[in-house]
Amino acid sequence: MVEERKKRRRQQPKRETKRTKSTAKQAIKKKQDSIHSKPENKKAQTKNRKRKQVPISKKKKNKFQHPPKNSGSTLLFNIIFYSFILFMIIGSIIFATTKNTDKSVLGYRFFGVLTDSMVPRDPEKQKGGFHSGDVIIVKNIVGNSAEVGDIITFRPSIKSQAFLTHRVKEKLDHLGETKGTYYITQGDANLAEDVPVNEKQVVGKKVIVIPKIGAFLNFVRENVIVSITFLISVFGFITIIRYYILTK
Incomplete structure (x- = not known):
C-alpha cells in the first residue's frame, strides 16, 4: 500500500508538468496569433476611422447636389x-x-380691339379671329407682301389715325386703270366687303391674339x-x- 501511494505521488507532478507545458504552448500560440492579426486589425481600424472622419456637411451636400443636365x-x-x-x-x-399709333417695338405693334367685326361666323374656316376687349400684336410688313387669308391692319384712309384689322379676301394688281397692289378685305362677322385698300394704307399683319x-x-x-x-x-x-x- 505504501509503495502504491509513493507511485501516485511520483506520477502527479508529471501530469502537472504536462499540463503546464500544454498551457505554455497555448500561450505562445496566442501571442503568435495576436502578432499576425495585429496588422489586419490595424487596417480595419484605419478604415473605420476614415469612415468616421467623413464630415456630415459633405454627406448633406451630396444629397442636394445634382449635376447640371x-x-x-x-x-x-x-x-x-x-x-x-x-x-x-x-x-x-x-x-x-x-x-402715338405709329410707335412699334422691334417691328411689332399692340392694338386694342374695340368691335366684334372679326368674331368668326364659321370658326372651322375663319381661323385667327378675335373679340372686343382682346389685344392683338401686329407685325410691320411691306404693303404689297400680304396674301389672301391674312389678317391685316390698315388705315381706312391714308391720313386716318384710326385702324381696321380685317381679313384679306382678294389681292389685286390694279384697281380700274390705276396700277398697284390693292386688297379687298372683310371682317369675319361682316356680311359686306370693305372699300379697297391701297398697299400704302397697310400697316402690318396680325400674328398673336391676347384675349381679354x-x-x-x-x-x-x-x-x-x-x-x-x-x-x-x-x-x-x-x-x-x-x-x-x-x-x-
Missing part, C-alpha cells in the same frame, strides 16, 4: 423665356402709356406708376418660381 438647352430656354416676358412687359407699357386684357391695359393707362411696379413684381415672382422649380 442639358446646360445648353436650359440656357436657350431661359433666353427665350426672359426675352418673351420682357417683350410683353415693355410692349404693354408702351401701348398703355403712349397715344383690354380692360387691364386701360387700367395701366390710368395708373401708370402702380401698374409698372406691379408688372416688375410679377416678373420677379415668375423668375423666383422658375429658379425654385429648376433647382429642386
Whole structure:
C-alpha cells in the first residue's frame, strides 16, 4: 500500500508538468496569433476611422447636389423665356402709356380691339379671329407682301389715325386703270366687303391674339406708376418660381 501511494505521488507532478507545458504552448500560440492579426486589425481600424472622419456637411451636400443636365438647352430656354416676358412687359407699357399709333417695338405693334367685326361666323374656316376687349400684336410688313387669308391692319384712309384689322379676301394688281397692289378685305362677322385698300394704307399683319386684357391695359393707362411696379413684381415672382422649380 505504501509503495502504491509513493507511485501516485511520483506520477502527479508529471501530469502537472504536462499540463503546464500544454498551457505554455497555448500561450505562445496566442501571442503568435495576436502578432499576425495585429496588422489586419490595424487596417480595419484605419478604415473605420476614415469612415468616421467623413464630415456630415459633405454627406448633406451630396444629397442636394445634382449635376447640371442639358446646360445648353436650359440656357436657350431661359433666353427665350426672359426675352418673351420682357417683350410683353415693355410692349404693354408702351401701348398703355403712349397715344402715338405709329410707335412699334422691334417691328411689332399692340392694338386694342374695340368691335366684334372679326368674331368668326364659321370658326372651322375663319381661323385667327378675335373679340372686343382682346389685344392683338401686329407685325410691320411691306404693303404689297400680304396674301389672301391674312389678317391685316390698315388705315381706312391714308391720313386716318384710326385702324381696321380685317381679313384679306382678294389681292389685286390694279384697281380700274390705276396700277398697284390693292386688297379687298372683310371682317369675319361682316356680311359686306370693305372699300379697297391701297398697299400704302397697310400697316402690318396680325400674328398673336391676347384675349381679354383690354380692360387691364386701360387700367395701366390710368395708373401708370402702380401698374409698372406691379408688372416688375410679377416678373420677379415668375423668375423666383422658375429658379425654385429648376433647382429642386
